[in-house]
Amino acid sequence: MEMKLLAMILPMWACSICLFSSVLVARPDTTVSNIFSSGFVAVKEPISQFSAKMEAQSPGNSEVRIVHHQDLNKKILIALVVTPTILGVLLLFFLCFWIYRLKKLKDSNGKSEQNFDSGRGLSLSPMMERFNSLRTTGKKDSVAVIEYQYLEVATNNFRENNVLGEGGRGRVYKARFNEKFLAAVKRIDDRGQDAEREFENELNWLTKIRHQNIISLLGYCIHNETRFLVYEMMQNGSLEDQLHGPTHGSDLTWHLRMKIAVDVARGLEHLHEHCSPPLVHRDLKSSNILLDSNFNAKLSDFGLAVTGGTQSKNVKLSGTLGYVAPEYLLEGKPMLHLTET
Template identity: 60%
Template sequence: MNLLFLLLIPIWVLSSPALSVPLDVKPDPPASDPVIPTEKDPFFKNSSDLGAHSPARLEVAEVNLVHHQDLNKKILVALVVSSSLLGVILLLLSCFWIFRLRKKANAKSHKKSDAAYGVSFGTILDKFPSMRIGGKKVSIAAIEYPLLVTATNNFDEANILGEGGLGRVYKAHFNDHFHAAVKKIYAGGLEAEREFENEVESLSKIQHQNIVSLLGYCIHGEARFLVYEMMENGSLELHLHGPNKSRLTWHLRMKIALDVARGLEYLHERCNPPVIHRDLKSSNILLDSNFHAKLSDFGLAVTGGNSNKANIKLSGTLGYVAPEYLLDGKLTDKSDVYAFGVVLLELLIGRRPVERVAEAQCQSIVTWAMPQLTDRLKLPNIVDPAIVNTMDLKHLYQVAAIAVLCVQPEPSYRPLITDVLHSFIPLVPVDLGGSLRLTDSAVSTCA
């Protein structure tokens, strides 16, 4: 309002009669007795008087008229300029007011959506301090040990979701609306401590729809605990090789491959510095209630992108480790691409990456499948029987070609994960995150 008042002052000043430029108006002559003209006293005695006085008076009148017109123009211009400025200011104020209203509305909607996804757990996490690793503060909250004991029913075996090399994963019920997965890392050892710190440091900086979220951590004596978001459908390994092997359709498998490629593309191309997962495998690919795939277990992750890591200790899982890393210790982002190719073969064939063929002999899925992947006659015969009736042969050949490129022994022959990602988008239906539009008959076949 003060701004509007200051703008109105010059308009009032210009339009005020007291402060405007005085007009050239002569006062009326003093009153006197009227004189009736006669022939002896005419208005103009002769024609020379008319010529002497008329032009001067006309010139004065014209000057006064021009002066009045200039003054009116100045007042009009001042009014137009002031009105324009006033209009612009009112428009800006209106835009600012609308922006504030929308910002408040968006904030309310975000709060509602967070509550719908169970972020009420955040009120629990806010009670605990953040962690410091290597002198750097990370934004993962510390959780008290008694809270984990209560949520997992004292780590009851009935709540075990899975088991890895360094520990078990338990289902935790924090309240009726929020569940999470608690990973208990076996106590002792520098390796366990290093992987614990690496996991916390890596996931505290990474947020992506295809990477599992780390919610908190706990240190209790020598034991270490990590709290993740709940992934209701477990790991991809359980669905492909577990005791209750599920019948994942062709399009669901392609969706999972696309999700994994998106997660790797984020690590390789979007993170700064780039991140190499180094332990990509089907057991580290988790599925939520809608079969959205997310990468997990970043204990072995390495930052630094494409540079050789010859001084890094050899780690990983047999069958997924790239040849150059296994033989020469050279680690690049193409090592993750090789592991992705092995996962892709698991999705296509339904076999484990390494299988025992004799008492003291094992065979890799890459060695066994490579000659048949490039033969269009043999390829349909090695596909997982669970997807034979739901796949498109043309798409099968395309996926097999991608897998062959990803598992090439020479790293330079393997594609970038970005190229793999763009190759999968046309193979996945629109409703599953790709660009493929299915006909009604194809939809019924997939169902």
């Protein structure tokens, strides 16, 4: 915008200089210094002998010459006053126009953040207010109930280009609630009893657990027989994607790998030692370890999690084979401490 403004002002400035120069050149028989020194009085000293003779022979011509000088001085004075005034007015006009455009652009960006939609005229502002209120309070057992229409708008009607991944129960979509706030929406299309139980289990645990290495649940939705879980966005996907995706682990330095291992250990320690009752994940694998923009690792997918200790002796054996403790598969109960294994 600044370059366009300069591109418009510079030609006008050049034209004004040319106009002022043409006024000065229009008087061939005197210099600029003589013009300013003469003022509105007649020129007493002739330029040449010929002009002196003409003045002596024809007094009338001298009067005409004086009038000519006076008119020329007036024109120069007017040009000196009018030209800067015009330039000042033009500069002020373009400055006001530039400020107006900036303000209009800022207002339009603000409106787009508040009213981001998919052409249906549905504002997402109420949804953002709920998320912000939950962040502010930070209370456990609090999660937003999201209407299905808001999820349709945020995911652009669940378009294919918004798919982040696909699991055993359904797809995960990228949801944009405004220009700066993104989330991940897991859509569970499975209508079986196991899917229903895992949905309730995940909702139950993640509304209670708050930890820096546990995925945050922002809200949920039940629409007919389809269920949705809304999580915080993890920009670097899963550990499985990093290790076996297009980069084949090239982004994971040795330092980052150690950091991820420590983050996972801290998440498990919180589940085993600080949750009441203690919790066993039962599905800990690379696809359920998610990474944010700074490669901070967080545990996800608590659909198969169960409480540990004596209360879980009769729990149904479940989990992903190869990602649960051998003693759990053998004895039918989760063991949390090394002394119990």
